Amino acid sequence: MDWSDSPDQATFRKEVHDFIRERLPGPYRGKLEGGDGESDGETFTVGWQADRKSDDPERRDTAVQWATALAEKGWIAPHWPKEYGGAGLSVMEQFIYNQEMAKAGAPSVGGMGVSLLGPTVIVHGTDEQKEQHLPKILSGEVAWAQGYSEPGAGSDLASLQTRADRDGDDYVINGQKIWTSGAQYADWLFALVRTDPEAPKHRGISFITMDITTPGITVRPLTDMGWNQPFNETFFEDVRVPARNLVGDENRGWYIGMTLLDFERSGISGAVEYQRTLDNLIEFLGSDEGTEVTRQDLDTVRLEIADRRIETEILFNFAFRIVSMQNRGMVPNYEASVNKLFGSELHQRLSRTGNKAFGLYGNLWDREVGPMGAHFVRDYIGSVPHTIFSGSSEIQRNVIATRGLGLPRG
């Protein structure tokens, strides 16, 4: 057991660390310079995607600058194989890369295209699909959104009903998706659609891609309980999509879609973020400014803060465990679910604890007035969906119990 870097790991870490300090554009340096950045409790990371389509030319420039800098290193898609334009980093290098990016608060670039669609196409796509999509993801030309959930298909995702009926060389799509994160900033959409309504539910689903401007697609932003618009409802009305847009075989979409879902659950960024939040909170509580808005009976909260720090340590170890296993050539099983479950529940506890330190000032939503830029009150709202998306806490516990511990399914 070793919690320290090997010499090679330390060298790579320094390379990432130095690169960020050299190339991260000014507007993205808030966290690097000690603040907690502009985190406004947004429920999904859509920062870069939103910036590249912003009305504000400075935000657009910033997004392009950062993407260009990363592209020079092949670091837009550090985990993709080199032959497809990635950096071909080892799992350990990817982990270190993600850790250093999170420490600096640097936004990731490429969103769902880099994290999910690209890897799926690399594994399951045709040569034509690879040529069509991968370069444009890497150049930042095309941003992707994910159309999985439906109003009637949440935790029971495989019950999805959006239909894709074959008609000549096309599929005709009808139905509705929901929680399509960032679709309002996206150019293309990948979706799970039902191609065989007669088959058992997992075996009648296909994985398909489409240009989001295809006639018949309507994207309608949903406002969340924190006044943000991170996600959308997406409607499909007789949307004609070429059959060649199918990724993998027809009716195998469920298994294709699930190939990569676990990647959503092996991250280190949560632990890094919570550690920074705690450091900032403790520093603020000791400052003159902080003293003015801190509840008089802070003693009731200080041990909770200690607990959150300890739990953050637990979360770091859960993430370290996953990459250690991968580095040894093992495939994590329930371990990724433990990481997601514990991290998301800790996130909620942390926002509650932090906000508690400020008593009535914990009401204040205005960044200019609320303690620490109203970080905790906004995160108290923003953390609510974290135990719901990417597999709710209940689903994670089911997965741990059945897949991990071998308990019989109900």
Place this chain on the structure above:
Amino acid sequence: MDLGLNEQQELLKNAARDFLENECPESLVREMEEDERGYSPDLWAKMAEQGWQGLLVPEEHGGAGFDFLDLCVLLEEFGRALVPGPFMSTVLGGAVPIMVAGSDEQKAEFLPKIASGDTIFTLALTEPSARFDEQGVQAQASVSGNDVTFNGTKLFVSDANVADYLIVAGRSGQGVTLGIVATDQPGVEVTQLQTIARDKQCEVKLNDAKGQLLGAEGQGWNLLQPVIQRYTVAECAYLVGLSQMDFEIAVDYAKERVQFGRPIGSFQAIQHKCADMVTDVDGSRFIMYKAAWSVATDQPADDTQMAVNMAKAWTSEATRRVVAHGQQIHGGIGFTKDYKIQLYFRRQKRAELAFGDSDYHRELVAQQLGI
């Protein structure tokens, strides 16, 4: 960075598990609860043949020269098997203080006898105040040359009933002072306490008890810090193994126990408890090993202290949650003396309390965070 065991540690773990499954069955654990001595001299000798009492002891003194993290791998297996007896008392409470504070002569005299299994030690630290800090040490120590005489009462001293020597912490005019005190003298009076785990904690009355000075007079508290750190992490390691086994027993039971025509493990109410148990056990394991690694590799002192406090704060409570779930999943049968799960439940409490529970260590974490 790697959170797996190395090859040597895997070998040690597997050898220990095989050995203890044969040599330390549940029946022995139960027998030792009722036994006056609380340990099996036969098992003790076999453990010494395995080299375990001397695992940490340098080779020049007859030991195996392994590091502290390796010891924690072994102790995890001890927790799993609920090994009764004075192993931790002797290794953490005897060998470690002598390795930290002993003179060359003391190391040469005592360490080989610990490694060979010939001598049992224990640490006489806590007193009726039940404090773990420096103020808790109020027994009197009078130093004369290399000799030291102790007066006072030590309480919650594990295995003093069978120990050949005590490492005693007392207080002289110069501060906390340590001594090695033989128990076979009139000035040492040992009374067993009846405890929740039916382990052998004792009251030790020291009435002009004579011993040899360990380390410099007045330096005892500093010298004890690495001892307390290691002992605390060792208790965490024991708790990890204990809770892992409790969890495994509960999951197995949930797969077999049928109610309403199906295994209770198919109900989400039980499944979610099991999921929380594995999260708590795994969380305990890694935070314990982080502290063990920090100690073993001599990380910066502040980092190590924090790692130790965080480990005991977390592990004490997380493993309590685990054994509570273990009881609940078993229902009525778990409350009977004959069924094995209760053995884990009772022993968890002992280790939870040893060297401070969650509240104690959480407070220390808060202080180190500067809040």
